[in-house]
Amino acid sequence: MSILAAAFDGNINPGLKSIGYGLSAIGPGIGVGIVFGQGVNAIARQPELTSTIRTNMLLGFAFSEALALIGLVAPFIYTS
Amino acid sequence: MSAPHILAKDFEAPGLGLFEWKPLFHIGPFAVAKPIVLVLLVMIIVIGFFWAAFSKPQLVPRGWQNVGEVAYMFVRDEIGRPFLGKDAESWMRLLIPVFFFVWIGNLMSVVPVAQFPVNSRIAFPLVLAVLIYLTFWVVGVKSQGLFGLLKNATMPPDLPWALYIIVIPIEFVSTFFIRPFTHAVRLFANMFAGHILIALFATVAFHFLWEKVTPLGFGVGVLGVVLTIVMTAFELFIQAVQAYVFTLLAAFYISAGLYSDH
Amino acid sequence: MTGNGRLPTESEDREFANAVSAAPATILAGMLVFGGVGWLLARWLDIQALLPIFLVLGLVFAGYLVYVRYGR
Numbered sequence: 001m002s003i004l005a006a007a008f009d010g011n012i013n014p015g016l017k018s019i020g021y022g023l024s025a026i027g028p029g030i031g032v033g034i035v036f037g038q039g040v041n042a043i044a045r046q047p048e049l050t051s052t053i054r055t056n057m058l059l060g061f062a063f064s065e066a067l068a069l070i071g072l073v074a075p076f077i078y079t080s
Numbered sequence: 081m082s083a084p085h086i087l088a089k090d091f092e093a094p095g096l097g098l099f100e101w102k103p104l105f106h107i108g109p110f111a112v113a114k115p116i117v118l119v120l121l122v123m124i125i126v127i128g129f130f131w132a133a134f135s136k137p138q139l140v141p142r143g144w145q146n147v148g149e150v151a152y153m154f155v156r157d158e159i160g161r162p163f164l165g166k167d168a169e170s171w172m173r174l175l176i177p178v179f180f181f182v183w184i185g186n187l188m189s190v191v192p193v194a195q196f197p198v199n200s201r202i203a204f205p206l207v208l209a210v211l212i213y214l215t216f217w218v219v220g221v222k223s224q225g226l227f228g229l230l231k232n233a234t235m236p237p238d239l240p241w242a243l244y245i246i247v248i249p250i251e252f253v254s255t256f257f258i259r260p261f262t263h264a265v266r267l268f269a270n271m272f273a274g275h276i277l278i279a280l281f282a283t284v285a286f287h288f289l290w291e292k293v294t295p296l297g298f299g300v301g302v303l304g305v306v307l308t309i310v311m312t313a314f315e316l317f318i319q320a321v322q323a324y325v326f327t328l329l330a331a332f333y334i335s336a337g338l339y340s341d342h
Numbered sequence: 343m344t345g346n347g348r349l350p351t352e353s354e355d356r357e358f359a360n361a362v363s364a365a366p367a368t369i370l371a372g373m374l375v376f377g378g379v380g381w382l383l384a385r386w387l388d389i390q391a392l393l394p395i396f397l398v399l400g401l402v403f404a405g406y407l408v409y410v411r412y413g414r
Contacts, residue, residue: 047349048346048347048348048349049346050345050346050349050350051345051346051350051354052346054350054358055412055413055414058358058361058362058365058408058412058413059408059409059412059413061362061365062365062366062369062405062408062409062412063405065365065366065369066366066369066401066405068366069366069369069370069373069401070373070401072370073373073377073397076377077393077394077397162352162355162356163356236407236410236411239410246403246407247407249375250368250371250372250375250400250403250404250407251368251371251407253371253374253375254364254367254368254370254371254372255364255367257371258367258370258371258374259367262363262367329363332356332359332360335356336360
């Protein structure tokens with residue numbers, strides 16, 4: 001109960017911030033793995049299209065990683 | 081009181097205290113503790129190995145020179161040649177000490193009496209990353225000029241000019257602040273986390289198998305032993321990979337200073 | 343893309359290796375720069391909501407920069 005009250009205060013226990021970031025990093029981790037795994041699979045099937053596949057792989061990776069970075073920055077937003 | 085609480089009542093997990101050391105002896109006002117002794121040992125090992133291998137080189141290698149040549153050619157062909165091209169030989173005097181210092185420093189984590197990875201204190205990777213960063217600046221200014229280096233690093237070509245006002249601070253921070261930071265922190269965080277994991281499982285094994293043996297706790301203790309062995313094997317792999325990635329990025333940042341991409 | 347039909351050259355390989363680490367670094371740098379500006383503005387103007395707004399703006403601009411520089 002006290003944890004919920006502290007959450008509404010904004011003064012959440014710093015340990016919970018770390019747990020929150022750890023849990024929120026699961027999604028982007030799996031996402032990046034899928035992007036690069038499928039990309040490598042596609043390059044193995046058709047090596048002459050490596051350039052196109054790499055470009056799209058990079059874009060998918062950047063957006064998936066953006067979520068992980070938002071998770072990294074989020075504790076600093078919620079303190080203010 | 082639940083079963084896990086009773087089971088693990090006396091168990092204290094290792095925390096940040098793993099990384100604090102009491103001084104072993106003092107040289108004047110300077111306190112020498114275990115990390116410094118380990119770093120000096122790593123330095124002696126690296127210098128001693130390459131001295132034994134290459135002090136009297138012969139055309140047909142004998143003894144230590146065989147291993148030394150394999151080590152040198154690995155760093156030159158896998159790390160130096162892809163980024164530095166023809167100049168790779170002259171950069172080996174920087175890249176080989178960096179690679180072997182990082183790798184053997186990491187290996188100190190699994191050596192029995194030492195058991196502390198040197199690079200899990202932030203100072204050591206930070207100094208190496210700052211060294212590479214300064215090399216990047218000096219080499220970049222010498223080969224592209226100060227304004228040319230800044231221009232090639234921060235301004236991508238073919239953008240409408242109004243966007244440049246937004247793009248330049250972002251690219252500047254990305255290239256000149258975040259790169260050395262992640263360069264050092266990647267190595268530091270991997271070694272820090274690996275050290276805490278191995279210490280945690282070893283402490284679990286010791287607590288449940290020796291200090292406080294209970295029938296229920298015995299299984300947890302055996303699990304701790306198995307996981308310690310598994311984590312040590314995993315750490316051996318990670319140590320080598322992190323040394324490789326550190327040196328690879330060092331070569332890449334130096335080549336970014338030497339050759340502009342555009 | 344231009345390189346299709348043959349295996350990637352060494353300089354294209356290097357460019358890709360550069361881009362893989364530069365993409366999240368650019369996004370983080372965009373969030374830092376705009377977040378810093380937003381935090382200073384929030385302190386100066388006393389409107390607390392400016393910090394997250396500028397962070398999201400930094401994210402969007404950095405994402406666009408990644409697309410422009412490495413995505414085509």
